[in-house]
Amino acid sequence: MSKRTLAVVGAGMVAHRLVEALVERGATTEWDIEVFGEESRPPYDRVALTSFFTLRDPDELLLGDRGLWRTTGVRLHRSSPVDAIDPAAGTLTTHGRRVRYDAAVLATGSSATVPPVRGADAEGCFVYRTVDDVAELRAWVNERSGRAGGRPARGVVVGGGLLGLEAAGALTQLGAETTVVELSDRLMPLQVDAGGGEALRRLVEELEVRVLTGTASTEVVTGRNGRVKALRTDGPTLDTDVVVFATGVRPRDELARAAGLEVHERGGVLADEACRTSAEGVYVIGEAAHVAGRTWGLVGPGYAMAEVVADRLLGGDARFEGADPSTKLKLLGVDVASFGDAFGRTDGSLEVVYSDPVAGLYKKLVMSDDASELLGGVLIGDASAYTSLRPMVGRPLGVDPTAWLLPDGVEPPGSGDLPDDAVVCSCNNVAAGQIRSAVCDAGCTDLAGVKACSRAGTSCGSCVPLVKRLMDAELEAAGVTIDRGLCEHFSVTRAELYEIVRITGLTRFSEIIGRHGTGHGCDICRPVVASILASLGRGHVLDDENAALQDTNDHVMANLQKDGTYSVVPRIPGGEITPDGLIAIGEVARAFGLYTKITGGQRIDLFGARIEQLPQIWERLVDAGFESGHAYGKALRTVKSCVGSTWCRYGVQDSVGLAIALELRYRGLRSPHKIKLGVSGCARECAEARSKDIGVIASEKGWNLYVGGNGGFTPRHAQLFAEDLTTEELVRTIDRILQYYVRTADRLQRTAPWLEEVGIEHVREVVLEDSLGIGAELDAMMARHVEGYEDEWAATLRDPAKLAVFASYVNAPGTADPDLAYLEERGQRRPAGPVLVAGPSIPVGKP
Amino acid sequence: MSTTWQPVCPLDALVPDRGAAALVTGPGGEPAQVALFRLSSGDLHAVGHRDPFSGANVIARGLVGSAGEVPVVISPLHKQAFDLRSGAALDDPEVSLGTWDVRVVDGQVEVRAR
Structure with a gap:
């Protein structure tokens, strides 16, 4: 049997899910899938549109695995709007070309509606729907800000629903003074009730967004140049540089109408529970569909329809019978959630409401008439209970509903x-x-x-x-058994062990393992205990019995290399170094015959130092003003920086100064894994700060803080944690994040997986809102670290008793290992063996 | 002659639960390197200092500990564990550090090739 052709009209999120589901289920053996999208991009995450402002690169919004579009049997036609469809002939038309299909799926989505306001097509009026809309809006606002001669641009959003608040968030992020105009008596009228709308208004106004509810927009006033000048309403007239219409969406059913398919009178292509339209072989999914009695403006139900159609195309009998319209969002930084029967429309339903206008909290649960069963709810300001509550809709709640609403209510049931x-x-x-x-x-x-x-x-x-x-x-x-134990000697996790050591005040490994573990330890638990003791500021790494806990790198404060020699990395804060400093390092390298290489962290690594040479090398480095770079430790490594406003013509902040301050503040801090920081002086991001555990990027108004990036085996981009911080706020926020990470992360868990496990929201609450009440304690721990810091190499050199660990042989302390052998390569020496057995040899120089 | 006892260092020079390397003479009279371990239990072990997996002389710089009842040293290069009593790698008993006899006479540690 030859393959049939499936035409997918539209390349949005729901179309993407359809193709993904079909490919996963092996449909490409039966179907050739041709996807026609009008935008120039592959499907992207429209829900996250506002993050476009922080991402800078629209490609980061792209959905799923890009390889999907390279699958044999799948073709994505970008910039290819479908102009007509002829179900009788089984063809569609794009760019004047007719394409034959055996089945077609309409996934045309919806378009933003612009209300019948005079002048709504003037230059400076926008809708908020696609990446291109957002990019144009940004360009316009930036251009207006430049022209306004110092005053911030002004913006008005018409519509105070979900999309309107998103757009308002976008405008404020662009630095515009923003007003939201909403016809109904409250914000988000479709999701929240009057009380919730009021709480939301207060929270939004706190963010310096002006809110006008119960206000109708009547006319866009333009200046002589044809550009937006003001918005007239039935209340005040608002001077503005830009108007964004976010009053709703309408299903894009024009193609279906023109082809004679049945559509609902208020829009949407009519379909049965299999998502089949009135035309043979044509399906409809997503926001374009009117199915199960209504249209669905959320991505969840659209995905469900995509799964139904995928199943049907493969001969299944899946049905779409409606979906959960619950939502939880963060709009302008405010938590908003609505689920189930949020308006209490069920007969006899009871409402339990908790409202705290001062804290900006509004929470409501809708219960059945006997108060036993949860029907729905609204959460504003704190939606942390949403995840646990939503699956309980239609079921007995088990506990007193107020327990879920009070800020210090009972622990939610498991x-x-x-x-x-x-x-x-x-x-x-x-x-x-x-x-x-x-x-x-x-x-x-x-x-x-x-x-x-x-x-x-x-x-x-x-x-x-x-x-x-x-x-x-x-x-x-x-x-x-979910064995989260550290190793065979400790059944507790690293975080638990940290708490044990912190609370008991124990300082010796033998006591800690004796009371809280078994056996004699190993290469896992010994260094962990050493690191915990160091994090808690309990003495020098080589003190007493604890010297036996350190892996060789920490023990001799250098990095072991493959031949048994070490490399040495002096700290070069922020990567800034004087010519004298460079010369001093060069002279040390020359005197000891060390191989030198620039590291990725903007410093210099000196290789080939024998264990017995380390104190002599450091004697000279300390004399020249250098200190340990902790390249050997699970500790702060470097704070990489670009040159910033010091020299760069684009720099907006002093990134080098900040990087040096941060490096000097956190140097020596022991942690579950290495920590790297980066500071960029402008949005061009030359310091690659978003690939660091803590990344700082200068904004016009301060610093934007990113958390959870890393390079290595599983590269990760850091996520935006907070914006426009002053230097003081920034430092305190980083202090707390680092201390909380040190306290709670697992062994060798970098910040990215840690953040995934505990949740960035949770860390924000702990760090920015002090939800656990440990803020002052975290601050004090960091203060103690800063105060207690001393260079461990200088301290070691001062104490002759500590120098014994650098003996190469107990019976010949200064003798070099006689087995070491070197050869010269590109003007430096390197270990002679073991040699590469097989590998490419790349000729250089003349052809 | 090389299978006689060779004095190495005072016992006090060995830090409990930390290794120390020593230059000695092998059974055929060739130069050899031995790794000495004085455990906190009081036991003394002497094994080869050369890591058989990498060829580097680093074993004395490994961490000691226990795997079940077995006293072990863990290579600092690639973390293979070796039984301090037999010298054998736990995951690959074919590979061994080699062992030396060790004793303390008048507070002096002595080793002898086997």
Whole structure:
């Protein structure tokens, strides 16, 4: 049988999911999939559109694995709008070319509606729907800001719903003075009730966004140049440089209408529960569809429809019978969640409300008439309970509902009793049972596996903590002990051991393992205890019994190389070094015959130092003013910087100065893994700060802070943590993040996986809002670190007793290892063996 | 002659649970390097200083510990564990550090090739 052709009209998120589902299920053996998209980009994450401002690179928004579009049997036609479809002939037209299909799926989405306001097509009026819309908006606002002669640009958003607040957030991020005009009596009228709208207004106004509710926009006033000058309303007239219309969306059903397909009178292509339209062989999915009695403006239901159609195309009988319209969002930094029957429309339903206008909290649960069953709710200001509450909709809540609402309410019940059919991930419609089955049937034992297998938590990620609890419970029930123990000698985790040592005040390994472990330790637990003791500021790394805990690198404060010699890295804060400093390092290298190489962290590595030479080398380095670079430790390594405003014509802040200050502040800090920082003096990001654990990028107004980046085997980009901080705020925020990381992370867990495990929101709450009440304690620990710092190489050289560890041989302390051998390469020496057995030899020089 | 006892250092020169290397003479009269370990239990072990997996003379700089009941030293280069009593690598018993006899006479540590 020859392959049939499937035409997918539209290349948005839902189309992407359809193709992904088809490819995963092997449909490409039966179908050639031709996808036609009008935008020039492959499908991207429209939900995260506002993050475009912080990403800078629109490609970061692209969905899923790019390899999908290279799959044999799948073709993506970009910039190829479909102009007509002829279901009778089984053809569609794009760029004047007719394409034959056996089945077609309309995934045309929706377009932003512009209300009938006079002048709404003037220059300076925008909608908020695509990457191009956002890019044009940004360019316009930046240009206006430049012309306004110092005053910030002004912007008005018409529409105070979800999209309107997103747009308002975008305008404020661009530095515009922003006003939101909403026709209804409250913000987000479709999601929240009057009380929630009021709380939301207060929170939004605190962010210096002006809110006008109950106000109709009547006319866009233009200047002589035809550009937006003001917006007239039935209230005040608002002077403005830009108007963004975010009053709603309309299903794009024009193609279907023109082709004679049945459409709903208020828009949307009518479809049955299999997402089949009135035309044979034509399906419709996503926001363009009117199915199960309504249109669906969220991505979750769209994904569900995509899965249904994929199943149907492969001969299945899946049905779309509606979906969960719950949402949890962060708008302008404000948590907003709405789920189930948020408006209490069920007969006899009761509402339990907690409202704290001062703290900006509004929480409401809608309960059944006997107050036993949860029907829905609204959470404003703090939506942390959303993940646990939403799957409980339609079920008995178990505890007094107020317990969920009060700030210091009871610990929410666990996930163990969640029924199998309770939907945990609403983006991808994954139920608790599927997560359990990923563990007990598919054999997944970690979060990454469960996510890949069930797809839960792969879109917005808000359900990940719940997914993890379900996974842990299931593993435990299956008899798999989730052994989070450090090693065979300690059954506790690193974080637990840290707490034990912190609270008990123990300082000796033998006591710690004697009381809290077994055996004599190993290469895992010994260095961990050493690191914890160092983090807590309990003495020099070579003191007493604890000298036997350090791996050789920490023991001799240098990095072991393959031939048994070491490399030496003096600290060069921020990568700034004087000519004299360079000469001093060069002279040391020449005197000891060391191989030199520039590191990625903007300093100089000196290789080939024998153990007995280390004190002599450091004597000279310390004399020249250098200190340990801690390249050998699980500790702060470097703070990389660009030259910033010191010299650079683009620099907006003093990145070198800040990098040096940060490096001097955190030098010597011991941690679960190495820590790297970066500081860039402008958005060009020449210091590559977003590939660091802590990245700082200068903005016009201060510093933007990123957390959780790394290079290496699994490169990660750091995530935006906070924006426009003053230097003082920045330092305090980094202090707390680092101390909280040191306290809670697992052994050899870098900040990226740590952040994934505990959640960036959680860290924000702990660090910025002091949700655990440990802020002052974290500050004090960092203050103690800064005060207690001393260069461990200088301290070692001062204490002759410590120099014994550098003896090459106990019976011949200054003798070089007689087996070391070198050969010369490119003017420097390197170990002679073992030699490369086989490998490429690349000729250089003349051809 | 090389299978006789060779004095190395005072016992006090060995830090408990830390290794120390020594230059000695091998069974055929050739130069050899030995790694000495004085454990906190009081036991004394002498094994070859050369890491058989890398060829580098580094074993005395490894961390000591226990794997179950077995006293071990862990190579600082690639973290293979060796039984301090037999010299054998735990994961690959074919590979061994080699062992030396060791004793303390009048506070002096002595080793002898086997």
